[in-house]
Amino acid sequence: MKKLKFIGNPLLQSREKINMSSDKKWLTLKTTEDNEEFVVEESVAIMSNVIKNMVEDGCASSVIPVPRVKGNAMGKIIEFCKKHTEESDEKVLKEFDAEFLNLGPDALYDLMVSANFLEIKVLLDSVTTKVADMIKGKSSEEIRNILKIENDLSAEEIEESRRENCWTRQE
Amino acid sequence: MEAFNPHINMPCIPYAFTTISTASCAFPGSITATPTPWMDTRIWSRLPHRLIDRIIAFLPPAAFFRSRSVCKRWYALIFSTHFLQLYLQVSPVRHCFIFFKLKSLKSHIYKNTNPPYNIDQNRLNCEGYLFDPETITWHCLSFPLIPPGYSPSSSSGGLICWVSDEAGPKTIFLTNPLIGSLTPLPSTIRPRLFPSVGLTISTSSIDIVLAGDDMISPYAVKNLTTESFHIDSSGLYSLWGTTSSLPRLCSLESGQMINLGPKFYCMNYSPFSVLAYDISSNTWCNIQAPMRRFLRSPNLVVINNKLVLVAAVEKSKLNVPKSLRLWALQSCGGAWAEIDRMPLQLYAQFEAEEGGRGFNCVGNGEYVAVVIRGSGKAVLFDMGMKRWQWIPACPYENGGGELHGFAYDPKLATPVTGLLDQLTGPF
Numbered sequence: 001m002k003k004l005k006f007i008g009n010p011l012l013q014s015r016e017k018i019n020m021s022s023d024k025k026w027l028t029l030k031t032t033e034d035n036e037e038f039v040v041e042e043s044v045a046i047m048s049n050v051i052k053n054m055v056e057d058g059c060a061s062s063v064i065p066v067p068r069v070k071g072n073a074m075g076k077i078i079e080f081c082k083k084h085t086e087e088s089d090e091k092v093l094k095e096f097d098a099e100f101l102n103l104g105p106d107a108l109y110d111l112m113v114s115a116n117f118l119e120i121k122v123l124l125d126s127v128t129t130k131v132a133d134m135i136k137g138k139s140s141e142e143i144r145n146i147l148k149i150e151n152d153l154s155a156e157e158i159e160e161s162r163r164e165n166c167w168t169r170q171e
Numbered sequence: 172m173e174a175f176n177p178h179i180n181m182p183c184i185p186y187a188f189t190t191i192s193t194a195s196c197a198f199p200g201s202i203t204a205t206p207t208p209w210m211d212t213r214i215w216s217r218l219p220h221r222l223i224d225r226i227i228a229f230l231p232p233a234a235f236f237r238s239r240s241v242c243k244r245w246y247a248l249i250f251s252t253h254f255l256q257l258y259l260q261v262s263p264v265r266h267c268f269i270f271f272k273l274k275s276l277k278s279h280i281y282k283n284t285n286p287p288y289n290i291d292q293n294r295l296n297c298e299g300y301l302f303d304p305e306t307i308t309w310h311c312l313s314f315p316l317i318p319p320g321y322s323p324s325s326s327s328g329g330l331i332c333w334v335s336d337e338a339g340p341k342t343i344f345l346t347n348p349l350i351g352s353l354t355p356l357p358s359t360i361r362p363r364l365f366p367s368v369g370l371t372i373s374t375s376s377i378d379i380v381l382a383g384d385d386m387i388s389p390y391a392v393k394n395l396t397t398e399s400f401h402i403d404s405s406g407l408y409s410l411w412g413t414t415s416s417l418p419r420l421c422s423l424e425s426g427q428m429i430n431l432g433p434k435f436y437c438m439n440y441s442p443f444s445v446l447a448y449d450i451s452s453n454t455w456c457n458i459q460a461p462m463r464r465f466l467r468s469p470n471l472v473v474i475n476n477k478l479v480l481v482a483a484v485e486k487s488k489l490n491v492p493k494s495l496r497l498w499a500l501q502s503c504g505g506a507w508a509e510i511d512r513m514p515l516q517l518y519a520q521f522e523a524e525e526g527g528r529g530f531n532c533v534g535n536g537e538y539v540a541v542v543i544r545g546s547g548k549a550v551l552f553d554m555g556m557k558r559w560q561w562i563p564a565c566p567y568e569n570g571g572g573e574l575h576g577f578a579y580d581p582k583l584a585t586p587v588t589g590l591l592d593q594l595t596g597p598f
Contacts, residue, residue, distance in 0.1 A: 136234035148216035161240040
């Protein structure tokens with residue numbers, strides 16, 4: 001049983017009700033991991049460089065298979081791209097992004113990896129900024145714990161690095 | 172993974188950063204003793220290196236340098252061309268200010284030609300104070316490579332320009348304080364005392380203009396000419412060969428010329444007007460200043476890509492309250508429109524503090540810092556949020572001395588200096 005998801009007017013219940021006007025092109029994106037399908041305007045979908053290249057090269061048939069991206073992430077991504085295609089006011093977009101990225105760590109991680117895979121620069125930059133903001137206040141020890149990085153610097157090297165820059169003093 | 176061996180001849184980074192955060196609110200995710208559930212290692216340890224590098228490229232400079240002590244791979248990123256290319260592509264622009272202790276110019280005129288540089292002069296040169304208007308924090312940068320006898324004159328594209336103090340043809344070099352690089356330029360041709368300096372650097376070009384203070388004799392100075400320097404990646408260059416005459420009877424105050432688009436601007440005094448130099452046509456023109464008879468301490472800054480004149484207005488005869496106003500130059504290039512003024516209450520405080528000494532302004536992005544002469548006190552104006560506030564005193568600069576500032580966008584890499592390497596021999 002296929003599940004069709006429509007990102008757009010929440011009142012629309014079935015495909016027949018969409019105004020398939022000739023000036024708007026529609027694509028179906030299908031996440032191959034969990035077989036969810038999303039019907040999306042082409043202008044929104046091509047915010048992804050990967051999809052844009054497929055469309056331009058003429059490889060895009062009616063249904064575009066998207067590997068490695070889960071259905072939840074795809075839904076969020078389409079919501080983001082739609083807003084960024086429709087809205088041009090910087091301030092409104094900034095507020096939207098802040099609210100949009102209020103997600104749990106699992107969702108944020110999936111979003112980051114998917115945005116990277118689909119090559120959606122605006123989304124990747126937004127998520128990266130958010131993660132960088134979380135990291136920037138942390139000590140080296142905390143960062144190593146979070147990212148599971150081994151400390152392979154010798155005591156002298158750490159001391160040299162600390163001498164070169166005294167940022168480590170957090171007051 | 173790149174190997175890091177401290178015994179290999181790696182360029183060492185001769186700077187020191189210290190930071191004191193004066194913001195009262197704690198950042199979310201700031202230092203906590205126990206890891207917050209948000210930063211779950213089960214999730215984030217799966218990040219591929221490429222995405223980790225991207226996150227590091229988004230860190231502000233202070234956090235970036237702290238992150239270097241995480242592991243060898245992160246330590247070496249600043250030397251990695253791969254990382255720096257990613258950094259140059261994605262790193263967001265950070266609009267900051269850098270302040271230096273003002274060296275008294277008079278001490279140069281009255282001393283003999285070979286002054287013995289005392290330790291204090293060297294110490295003045297050794298420190299710059301970075302102010303981030305977004306987080307309202309101060310940081311201290313050291314400049315140990317700068318030889319005595321040079322003063323900071325301008326900043327652009329992440330580089331700071333130092334000009335020799337001694338009268339005569341000027342020697343100039345560009346430094347990137349974050350990586351401790353120092354790149355000399357060929358020296359200028361005409362002898363000058365304290366010319367106005369304009370600098371604009373993009374990712375593929377460098378333009379420098381020196382104007383005025385021509386030494387017509389060893390003891391006489393006149394504002395006669397300009398010489399400019401240009402080099403770009405397409406191969407075009409002019410090593411101070413481009414000269415032009417300044418408009419007659421102009422009176423410049425030695426300082427920084429402000430760049431916007433293809434032009435440099437500076438204040439002309441008695442009467443107040445704005446001089447504009449067009450780089451491509453090598454010509455000067457004069458723009459009338461708004462309310463020129465009532466201006467006090469006019470300054471030019473660039474805010475949000477517009478040329479803005481900031482000055483105190485005093486109409487002694489009319490019943491107009493004293494104020495500090497900002498006017499933006501309109502696109503026609505000849506008319507000004509008032510865009511904002513300091514709230515009256517704040518101006519009363521400001522004026523009391525200033526005591527008629529005058530003020531200097533520095534602008535970057537959406538911010539303007541109004542620095543009172545002869546003191547370390549300054550007011551910050553955020554044009555985006557229309558907010559005025561006193562800037563907390565710089566914690567590194569004790570003595571409340573006068574600070575002299577420039578717009579500065581810190582960058583970890585400034586590859587455009589490679590264009591200069593081919594020009595000059597060993598320094």
